[in-house]
Amino acid sequence: MVTIKDIAKKAQVSVTTVSRALNGYDDVNKETRKKIIGVAEQLGYSPNIAARSLISKKTKTIGLLLSNVTRASSKDNIVFEVLCGMNDRAGELDYDLVLFSTTPQKQKIKSYKKLCNERGVDGVIISGIRLDDPYLEEIVSSDIPCVLIDIPLQGPNVGYVTSDNVKGAYTAVRHLLDNGHRHIGLINGHSQADVSIHRLKGYADALESCGIPYNEAYVVDGAFSESGAREAMYRLYSRFPELTAVFCASDLMALGAIQAVQGLGRLVPEDISVVGFDNIDLTAYHSPAITTVNQHKYETGYQAAQLLVDMLEGRNVNHHIVLNTELVKRESVRSLTRSNG
């Protein structure tokens, strides 16, 4: 390993001068600097980050606390797209990403703060945790800058980026209403997800805009999973055969709901229309192709990285980013008024 000491020796100067020259300080003689840089290159020097960050307390790394980066979350490539966005932006800003492997067991053992301190990350991006996750408390009270995805917390060191879930859900349900549907179910995620709360509101708002009373019994939770939604849809549809449409708070759940419909010997969209949320790739290839609400996943990650770095580098920016969504009309919605939705 080549150190500045080696360079100093070879260039016949002190380590101090080497340090200054390499870090671009302007109080170094031009000739000296040139010489030092030459020697450094010749020796293939690269600075030791550990030593540097021991002093500066900065590591130029961002910690990632992501759930859903484990087995069998492959269909759910949302995390992946978000990750791609974070990776791209972090790279551009010259930060590296370190993935914390957070199994629930490990969480119990190691506190959030400890985790971050040990790994010496400058800040953290968190995604996929529940509102009742004990980590959340630690996060807000901690002084480590942090960006949350889909969790509305704000503070001097906490920001978040999310999608406009109310509007997204509203648009989806309005689309069903505009196509003549009057009995619309909702398969939501779970109560400890901020997006579920907002998507429920969008659903209710849309109904209200058409003067349709909100029926609590039409709303069930599917735990954001394919199987969860399948079960939920079985129950919902069996109990309320008058339903002509269902809005699912995620595409994965739309998949499950469709399976249930088919399991009951009915068809989508002939017997029941389905709208999902997320716009995962599968929806376009599924038969029927699934109408859904597009979420800008890549952008979410990109913005999260940007926001965190802004915070880290002391820029005064809005800690609250909300991205647009848009309805993607495909084949899983049938019009009850005319021939096609």
Added chain:
Amino acid sequence: MVTIKDIAKKAQVSVTTVSRALNGYDDVNKETRKKIIGVAEQLGYSPNIAARSLISKKTKTIGLLLSNVTRASSKDNIVFEVLCGMNDRAGELDYDLVLFSTTPQKQKIKSYKKLCNERGVDGVIISGIRLDDPYLEEIVSSDIPCVLIDIPLQGPNVGYVTSDNVKGAYTAVRHLLDNGHRHIGLINGHSQADVSIHRLKGYADALESCGIPYNEAYVVDGAFSESGAREAMYRLYSRFPELTAVFCASDLMALGAIQAVQGLGRLVPEDISVVGFDNIDLTAYHSPAITTVNQHKYETGYQAAQLLVDMLEGRNVNHHIVLNTELVKRESVRSLTRSNG
């Protein structure tokens, strides 16, 4: 920040003793140890990794050099699944993963070795680079332990994990042959991919096993992309209308090939049968569902992490891991002998 110094002061011992107690050395009095651990916990101490690795030269981190963790690689969730596997195993073995953002531009500026040194990773896992990538040379000659995915290099510090691509391709093409197909095209990736070389061999071997002469003109490259394969298939099928089947070296390319077939007003599998490779999630939801060769993506990542850690910790293991593949029969292959394939 709490340091061992703080603990030492409060526990009325020297820093050395604190260090030893906390690191589980057995030459510490039981009482002393208990006291120190107590104080450490009370103070919320967590060791500073930077300081520690400055001495030990170990960081317990694995660097990841992955292509395809950028925009628009979402359909290709292979990398993601591999990543999940690595993440899980690395977590179990108490290593963290750091994602190097390697844009081609950055690669030019910074050498592989420099990158690793600076970030102080103990070892590296590399995936998605071409055989003619300049990094490859550096990698073998470097002394940084490294595991490659789908690139057959071996050495004291280099290992790799891949799938049995010859057999996988062989099985796929045999399946077509067994269904009566005699004119079978191959849409391969590119010449600088090891998997392409092996899948071509499997294709040729299968033909040979049936006494069918290998026809070079039936083999084209699709660059592993949907659009590349679409173009390739247009050309191939227009030129050789006698083709009744095509084997694609990736599912993404199978998608593209099918689009071309449909673009020419033909149907899959009625007019032409298609077999893919990888078994990405889309294939099961596509209409028709695509017959493909399953690759154990998660396992690939899992094994890669395991192998690297084995190497890092000086265990004497085989540096060469080949995973099985298996044919997944679905709807994109038609039997020319009986009614159904």
Added chain:
DNA sequence: CTGTTAGCGCTTTCAC
């Protein structure tokens, strides 16, 4: 069993 001392590679006062 415990403490003293030195030093990992780097940055940063503070002199000169």
Added chain:
DNA sequence: GTGAAAGCGCTAACAG
């Protein structure tokens, strides 16, 4: 413009 020296938090001889 340059260098000597101190110190970041930790570990590892080496004494005792």
